[in-house]
Amino acid sequence: MTDAAPTPTPMSSPDQSQLAVLLAQMGAVVLSTETVGTTLKLVTALAAEAIPGAAGAGVTLVDDRGKRSMAASNDLVERADAVQYRLQAGPCLTAWRDRVKVRVDDVTTDTRWGSWSGQAVDVGVRSMLSSPLVAAGSCVGAIKVYSAEPAAFDDRAEHLLELFAQQAAILLVNTQTLADARRTNLDLTRALESRDVIGQAKGILLTQGAADDAAAFAILTAASQRAHKKLHAVAQDLVDATTSRNASRPPR
Amino acid sequence: MTDGSSAEDPSRYQLFETAQREAGWTVEQLWIEYLTLGGTQVYFDLDAYLAGLMPLSAAQQDVLACALNERLADLEHATRLPYLSELPDWVSEAGLDLLWKQPLEPGSD
Numbered sequence: 001m002t003d004a005a006p007t008p009t010p011m012s013s014p015d016q017s018q019l020a021v022l023l024a025q026m027g028a029v030v031l032s033t034e035t036v037g038t039t040l041k042l043v044t045a046l047a048a049e050a051i052p053g054a055a056g057a058g059v060t061l062v063d064d065r066g067k068r069s070m071a072a073s074n075d076l077v078e079r080a081d082a083v084q085y086r087l088q089a090g091p092c093l094t095a096w097r098d099r100v101k102v103r104v105d106d107v108t109t110d111t112r113w114g115s116w117s118g119q120a121v122d123v124g125v126r127s128m129l130s131s132p133l134v135a136a137g138s139c140v141g142a143i144k145v146y147s148a149e150p151a152a153f154d155d156r157a158e159h160l161l162e163l164f165a166q167q168a169a170i171l172l173v174n175t176q177t178l179a180d181a182r183r184t185n186l187d188l189t190r191a192l193e194s195r196d197v198i199g200q201a202k203g204i205l206l207t208q209g210a211a212d213d214a215a216a217f218a219i220l221t222a223a224s225q226r227a228h229k230k231l232h233a234v235a236q237d238l239v240d241a242t243t244s245r246n247a248s249r250p251p252r
Numbered sequence: 253m254t255d256g257s258s259a260e261d262p263s264r265y266q267l268f269e270t271a272q273r274e275a276g277w278t279v280e281q282l283w284i285e286y287l288t289l290g291g292t293q294v295y296f297d298l299d300a301y302l303a304g305l306m307p308l309s310a311a312q313q314d315v316l317a318c319a320l321n322e323r324l325a326d327l328e329h330a331t332r333l334p335y336l337s338e339l340p341d342w343v344s345e346a347g348l349d350l351l352w353k354q355p356l357e358p359g360s361d
């Protein structure tokens with residue numbers, strides 16, 4: 001549709017070996033302790049650098065519950081993405097939902113996404129590329145690059161973004177898995193600490209006459225409701241009261 | 253705390269299932285909170301109870317109820333799950349304060 005337009009040859013277009021360096025940079029992330037947020041930023045910055053003609057890049061991740069997180073390399077991308085989310089339609093959402101790469105050579109003549117085109121022009125976008133992020137069989141989001149010039153992306157750019165998206169998807173999924181494991185680990189550590197205090201409090205109540213574990217727990221829930229405090233907090237109070245009593249008396 | 257429901261009531265799990273949805277927790281999140289409060293059942297058994305496939309003892313139901321009640325209070329939901337166990341006779345409501353301020357010597361009366 002923009003056959004007449006000359007294909008721009010960006011001055012700083014990285015060759016395959018430069019791309020390899022970029023991909024190696026992404027690979028190194030898994031070994032360090034990056035969070036999903038910083039990894040998103042890195043992938044976005046690398047994409048903006050790696051894809052010839054890109055004025056800005058963005059990544060959108062969508063988790064199983066439909067929650068989105070995104071990163072944008074500059075304002076142009078943020079504005080352009082905001083239009084899509086507002087309309088719930090646009091090339092990146094199509095890339096993600098249909099798992100297809102999408103190329104728009106000139107938004108002023110592209111009618112595939114209705115009112116998206118007009119609004120994209122308003123925020124300064126003329127052409128764009130988007131590729132789905134697919135890893136381990138599931139589509140976790142989409143990556144996209146924008147340009148203020150029409151027909152900024154050629155077949156090679158399209159191919160590069162596709163290669164890049166494959167690596168980025170693996171990296172993002174791995175980081176997400178690592179973050180999940182770390183969170184579960186923290187949750188369990190906190191659970192054990194709290195459980196220990198509650199166990200001590202139930203032990204104290206047993207020595208005070210509670211018939212069994214269930215009776216001790218019932219006393220704790222009653223105390224918790226009465227004091228409008230969490231069960232863990234009243235358990236801690238009881239343990240503290242008991243230890244301070246013991247400290248003020250000689251051992252028997 | 254007497255609401256007429258019993259641990260064996262076969263439809264009681266639905267109260268928990270509804271509360272779990274209101275709490276916005278996955279079964280895994282609920283299980284961790286239940287463990288935090290001293291719950292002793294494995295994930296599989298809890299999941300099965302919430303699906304109405306397996307019974308759960310009254311004591312464990314109370315631990316589960318407590319986990320959900322604390323979450324619902326945090327979210328400022330009005331819903332609360334009733335507890336099955338009653339406060340032992342020797343503990344009065346007012347006696348709770350005393351118990352906390354002056355824990356008795358073990359074995360003394």
